[in-house]
Amino acid sequence: MLKDLLSRLYGFLNDTNDPILNGPIPSPHYYQALRILRGEEQLPPRVQLTPPYQGWWSSLTKSEWDTLMNLIYSQGKESKNKQQ
Known part of the structure; x- marks a missing residue:
């Protein structure tokens, strides 16, 4: 019964x-x-972060930033591929 319901749900x-x-x-x-991480937006004023969290990304080089973004996006793609 569960297999049938899951199959119908997936079909829908x-x-x-x-x-x-x-x-x-x-x-x-x-x-x-x-x-915020890209520097396109500031943290809302009510958010008060303390070191080491505040602005740690601002010290990254372009290469380090690109590596971080590639890692984040590749994790999303891996997750998507595993589900298919």
Whole structure:
């Protein structure tokens, strides 16, 4: 019975091209964190971070930053590929 229900659910998700089949749906907080890390957005004033968290990414070289971003994006792709 469980196998049948899962099969029907997957069929429905597939038929409707549900984005959940492509992997977890990132929250708005995820996108905001990336903008903050890239320096495109400042932390909201009510957030008070203390060392070593505050601004650690600002000391990264371009090469280190690119490596970090590649790692983050490759983890997302690996997760997506495992689910397929």
